[in-house]
Amino acid sequence: MSTAAASHLSPAFPERAAWGTASKLRAWQADALSQYLRTTPRDFLAVATPGAGKTTYALRLATELFTMGLIKRVTVVAPTEHLKTQWADAASRVGIRIDPHFTNAAGRHGAEFHGVAVTYAQVASKPLLHRARTKAAPTLVILDEIHHGGDNLSWGDAIREAFEPAAHRLGLTGTPFRSDTSPIPFVRYEMGKDGIRRSEADYTYGYAEALRDGVVRPVLFLAYGGAMRWRTKAGDEVSARLGEPMTKDATAQAWRTALDAKGEWIPSVLAAADKRLTEVRRVVPDAGGLVIASNQTQARAYAKILHAISGEKPVVVLSDYAGSSGKIEEFGEGRQRWMVAVRMVSEGVDVPRLCVGVYATSTSTPLYFAQAVGRFVRARRRGETASIFLPSVPLILEHAARLEVERDHALDRVVRPGDEPSMWSAEDDLLAAANRTESTADQDLPAFEALESEAEFDHVLFDAQQFGLNAEVGSADEQEFLGLPGLLELDQVAVLLRARQSAQKGSGRRKADPEMATHRAMAASRKELNSLVSAYARKSGAPHAVVHSDLRQSCGGPTLDQADAAQVAQRIETIRRWFVGRR
Numbered sequence: 001m002s003t004a005a006a007s008h009l010s011p012a013f014p015e016r017a018a019w020g021t022a023s024k025l026r027a028w029q030a031d032a033l034s035q036y037l038r039t040t041p042r043d044f045l046a047v048a049t050p051g052a053g054k055t056t057y058a059l060r061l062a063t064e065l066f067t068m069g070l071i072k073r074v075t076v077v078a079p080t081e082h083l084k085t086q087w088a089d090a091a092s093r094v095g096i097r098i099d100p101h102f103t104n105a106a107g108r109h110g111a112e113f114h115g116v117a118v119t120y121a122q123v124a125s126k127p128l129l130h131r132a133r134t135k136a137a138p139t140l141v142i143l144d145e146i147h148h149g150g151d152n153l154s155w156g157d158a159i160r161e162a163f164e165p166a167a168h169r170l171g172l173t174g175t176p177f178r179s180d181t182s183p184i185p186f187v188r189y190e191m192g193k194d195g196i197r198r199s200e201a202d203y204t205y206g207y208a209e210a211l212r213d214g215v216v217r218p219v220l221f222l223a224y225g226g227a228m229r230w231r232t233k234a235g236d237e238v239s240a241r242l243g244e245p246m247t248k249d250a251t252a253q254a255w256r257t258a259l260d261a262k263g264e265w266i267p268s269v270l271a272a273a274d275k276r277l278t279e280v281r282r283v284v285p286d287a288g289g290l291v292i293a294s295n296q297t298q299a300r301a302y303a304k305i306l307h308a309i310s311g312e313k314p315v316v317v318l319s320d321y322a323g324s325s326g327k328i329e330e331f332g333e334g335r336q337r338w339m340v341a342v343r344m345v346s347e348g349v350d351v352p353r354l355c356v357g358v359y360a361t362s363t364s365t366p367l368y369f370a371q372a373v374g375r376f377v378r379a380r381r382r383g384e385t386a387s388i389f390l391p392s393v394p395l396i397l398e399h400a401a402r403l404e405v406e407r408d409h410a411l412d413r414v415v416r417p418g419d420e421p422s423m424w425s426a427e428d429d430l431l432a433a434a435n436r437t438e439s440t441a442d443q444d445l446p447a448f449e450a451l452e453s454e455a456e457f458d459h460v461l462f463d464a465q466q467f468g469l470n471a472e473v474g475s476a477d478e479q480e481f482l483g484l485p486g487l488l489e490l491d492q493v494a495v496l497l498r499a500r501q502s503a504q505k506g507s508g509r510r511k512a513d514p515e516m517a518t519h520r521a522m523a524a525s526r527k528e529l530n531s532l533v534s535a536y537a538r539k540s541g542a543p544h545a546v547v548h549s550d551l552r553q554s555c556g557g558p559t560l561d562q563a564d565a566a567q568v569a570q571r572i573e574t575i576r577r578w579f580v581g582r583r
Contacts, residue, residue, distance in 0.1 A: 002230065013129055016110040016570075022096035024314065025056070025057070025060060026052075026053055026056075026213070026215060027059065027213065028048065028052065028203075028205040028209070028215075029053055029056060029057040031203070032048075032057055032203040032205070032520075033057065033064070035202070035203055036061060036191065036202075036203075037064060040065075040068075040070060041166070041168075041202070042166075042169065043168075043169050043171070043188070044166055044168075044169070044170050044171065044172075044203075044342040045146070045171040045186075045187055045188070045199070045200075045201045045458075046058075046170065046171065046172055046173075046201065046202065046204075046205075047173055047174070047200050047201040047203070047204045047205070047206075047373070047483065048172075048174060048197075048203075048204075048205040048210075049174050049205060049206055049207040049209075049210045049213070049216060049377070050174040050175075050216075050370075050371070050373070050374025050375070050377060050378070051210070051216045051217075051374060051377040051378035051379065051488050052205055052210050052215055052216065052236060053146075053215070054172045054174065055086075055144075055172075055489075056090075057088070057172075058142050058144075058170055058172055059090060059091055059094050059096065060094075061140075062074050062091075062096060062140055062142070063094055063095070063096065065140055065168060066096075066360060070138065070167065070168065071138045071139060071140045071167055071168060072137040072138050072139070073101070073115045073132070073133075073136075073138070073139040073140070074096060074098065074114055074115035074134070074136045074139065074140050074142065075115050075116055075117075075118065075139055075140070075141045075142070075162075075163075075166075076091075076098060076115070076116070076118070076142045076144060077117075077118055077119070077120055077123060077141065077143050077144060077438070078117060078118075078119055078120075078145070079119065079120060079144065079145050079148045080119065081119060081325065082239070082324070082325040082328060083117075083144065084100040084118065084119065085100045085117075085325060086116035086146070087100065087117045087142075088117050089098035089392075090116075096114050096115070097112060097113045097114050097115075098113065098114065098115055098116060099113040099116045099117070100116075100117045101482045102117070102118060103130055103179060104122060104125060104126045106410070106458050107129060108133070110407070115550050116133075118130070120148050120155060120159065121155075122469060123158060123159055123162050123163075124154065124155045124158040124188055125157070125158075126160040126163070126405075127158035127161040129337055130161075130162035130163070130488055131161055131162045131163075131164070131165060132498065133164040133286055134162065134163055134165045134252045138167040139165075139167055139168075140166070140167065140168045140169075140170065141163045141166040141168070141170070142170050143159075143163075143167045143169065143170065143171045143172065143185075143186065144172050145172065145173050145174070145175075146172060146173050146184055146185070146187065146188075147173050147175060147184055147223045148409075149184050149185040149186075151541065156184070156185050159185045159186075159464070160185045160186070163185075163186070164366050168277070168459070169186050171184075171186060171187060174370070174371070174374055175367050175370045175371055176373075178425065184199065187199050187200075188200045192443050200285065201258060203402040207403055208375070209491065210377075213524075214377050214379060214382060214490075215235060215379055215387045216377040216378065217355075217376070217377050217378070217385050218219065218385050218386070218462070218463075218488075218490050218493055219376065219377060219384065219385070219386045219387075219388060219400075219403065219462075220385060220387045220388070220460055220461075220462050220493070221388050221389075221390050221397075221400045221460065221461040221462070221499075222272070222276070222387060222388070222389045222390065222457070222460050222461075222481065222482075222485070223243070223391070223392045223458040223459055223460070223461060224242075224243070224268075224269050224390070224391060224392060224455050224456065224457055224458060224472075224473075224516060225241060225243030225388050225391075225392035225455075225456050226234050226241065226242055226243075226258070226265055226268075226318045226454045226455040226456040227240075227242075227367035227452070227453070227454050227456075228240055228242055228253075228254040228257040228258060228265075228450075228452070228453050228537070229257070229451045229452040229453070230253055230254075230256075230257045230448050230449060230450050231431065231448060231449040231451055232253075232448050232452050233448060236364070236520075237451065239287055240253075240254045241252045241254075242245065242255065242258055242265075242391060242392050242393070243392030243393070243394075243458055245394075251393060251394070251395075252362075253448050255393050255449070256362060256393055256448040256449070256450065257363055257448075257452075258391050258453050258455075259294065259298065259360055259361075259362060259391070260364040260450035260453065261298060261302060261305065262450065263453030263454075264452070264453055264454045264455065265439065265448060265454060266302065266305065266360065266453075267305050267309070268360060268454070268455035268473045268525060269360075269389050269455055270302065270305055270306055270309055270358060271292070271309050271390065272356075272455075272457070272473065272474075272478065272482055273289060273291075273356055273358050273387075273389045273564045274289070274306065274310050274337070274338075274438075274485075275479075275482045276287045276308050276356050276387050276482045277337060277355070277356045278336075279482065279483050279484070279485075279486055280385075280387070280486035281337075281486070282486055282573050283485070283486040284353075284355060284384060284486050284487070285335070285486045286335045286353045287353055287355040287356065287486070288335075288336065288337065288338070288353045288354050288355065288356075289330065289337060289338045289354070289355070289356040289357065289358070290337070290338070290339050290340075290341065290351075290354050290356075290357050290358070290375060290376070291303075291306070291314075291338070291340045291357070291358040291359050291360055292337065292339070292341060292342075292357065292358065292360060292365065292372055293340060293341070293342055293360050294342070294360070294361040294362045295342060296318045296342055299316060299318060299336075299565035300316065300339045300340075300359070301341050302317045302360060303340045304540070305340075306338050306340065310337050310338065312336065312338070313335050314336070314337070314338035314339060314340050315327055315330075315331045315336055315338070315339040315340070316339075316340050316341075317331075317339060317341040317342075318339070318342060318370070328351065331351060331552070332350065332352070332353065337490070338436050339351075339400055340356075349533060350378070351375065352378045352380050353380075354375055354376050354378075354386075355376065355384065355385070355386055355387065355486075356376075356386070356387045356388075356389075357372070357375065357376050357387070357388040357389065357391050358372075358388070358389045359372060359388060359389065359391070359442050364393075364395050364399075366399050369396065369399040369400075369521070370399070370403075373386075373388065373400075376388060382489065383487035383488055384486075385484075385486070385487075385488050385489065387491065388400075390461075394457045397461060399405050400461050400466040401461060401534070401535060402464075408450045409508075413446070451510065454473075455473050456470060456471070456472060456473060457470065457471045457475075457477070457478040457481070458568060460481055460497055461495060462493060462494060463493075463499055464534075464535035464539075465519035465532060465533075465535055465576075466532070467492070467494075467497035467498065467500065468479075468481055468497075468499045468500065468501050469501070480503065481497075481500055484496060484497075484500070487549060498576075505516055506540060525565065525569065525572065526568060529568055529571055529572050532572065532575045532576065533547045533548060533575065535573055536578060551571045551574060551575060555570045555571050555574055557570075
């Protein structure tokens with residue numbers, strides 16, 4: 001490996017380099033590289049938001065260590081088979097030859113290679129083999145998405161055994177937090193004042209910083225609720241509206257009903273997403289969309305619906321389909337409108353032209369959600385935005401609102417109601433705690449039959465603030481938000497969203513239903529105010545109750561549960577002004 005390889009890399013910014021090939025490092029990459037080279041530590045954990053360029057950083061670091069004579073081999077450990085190939089392709093562009101087809105049965109790679117790419121499962125199945133390979137020569141082990149090393153106790157033990165002899169270990173992740181308390185190998189945990197050990201990164205570059213630097217795209221979350229009806233195992237028919245307060249089980253059943261391809265919710269949301277994609281493609285001609293489904297049956301059904309809507313057959317990527325990795329690569333390099341997948345593109349896969357997404361899965365963990373959103377945020381040029389369509393499920397909306405929050409992996413923790421601030425108000429905390437779950441929405445639930453579903457546009461969530469009021473699917477109000485320009489500077493997004501909301505409020509086009517208008521309008525206003533209070537509390541560091549108290553003092557009037565419509569509206573406008581004042 002020579003210094004010439006590093007000197008001929010293509011620039012990464014402002015023009016986007018081929019994946020993993022940048023010599024003109026972004027500021028965070030250069031800073032992290034400089035920090036590493038000052039001490040060349042044995043273990044180093046770099047946490048960088050998806051799309052920030054972790055691969056470029058790791059490969060540049062590898063070239064430096066080769067040049068310094070500190071390593072003679074590289075081993076890349078990745079979550080999936082597809083990512084092994086991506087790493088090998090990226091490494092070849094900087095003069096590092098990686099064998100992605102190495103097998104445990106072969107036991108060694110050819111002399112023409114500098115190292116191998118393997119999966120975590122591959123290492124766990126034969127840790128002693130990989131330990132022997134690591135001891136044979138000074139090796140840099142790159143642990144891509146290192147949090148997978150804690151997927152179960154046996155994996156963690158195997159990875160420690162295999163790579164304990166490594167000369168250097170570089171951990172990479174965009175989502176260091178996990179839903180469990182399994183320790184991640186080679187990660188340092190420090191005891192906090194609260195008695196809980198948390199992972200400590202050596203370098204962190206979060207979404208908020210990357211957004212500020214123009215490295216990632218801003219994300220618009222378009223939330224859709226609507227009426228749901230299903231039949232329980234006992235034969236009872238239940239009706240509810242997705243997005244309104246209900247128990248955990250009822251929320252899960254309503255969510256599953258919405259995702260049922262035989263209802264009207266999914267076709268309506270897919271049609272809205274396709275309209276949004278059409279708008280984006282006016283200025284980003286190769287923009288693509290991705291639907292993330294819960295299972296293969298749903299993925300196939302969604303693909304048929306999209307085919308009927310768009311007139312173009314989507315690319316379907318299922319883990320048991322031969323050539324799935326090739327399909328992803330072809331889609332990434334092509335101009336097709338839509339791809340539908342289950343899990344293969346949930347993490348680490350690089351398809352920068354993805355601009356529109358539909359989160360049509362019942363998986364609810366914050367880790368999976370963050371990884372899914374990460375597929376859409378990689379910026380190629382200034383002004384590109386990402387639009388992700390979501391069900392109006394409080395837990396998912398909370399994940400979306402907390403996108404900019406940096407979280408580490410915690411051990412020894414005891415989960416109690418109120419441990420994490422709810423997106424909703426203090427008076428809804430008990431319900432939010434009941435709804436919060438770390439498992440998928442369709443596990444361990446009683447059998448049910450989805451009967452009917454219909455979609456309704458709820459709002460756009462951006463920067464933890466809600467914009468827009470409930471509107472019928474296909475209405476002019478919904479189209480105003482679907483038709484937002486495909487290229488927007490960050491500071492233009494909120495300005496346009498506020499303008500759309502103001503126009504909607506003054507248009508008189510909202511549905512007129514005397515039976516529901518008063519109580520539903522009040523509930524929607526209180527929910528909007530509560531979400532703003534929650535977002536402001538996170539930005540200011542003040543407790544929810546203190547923000548509510550400050551609002552009452554500023555605006556006058558009774559407590560929120562006793563306030564009338566005018567008083568709630570006044571508080572909404574007041575806290576919006578507070579947001580502007582903090583920017």
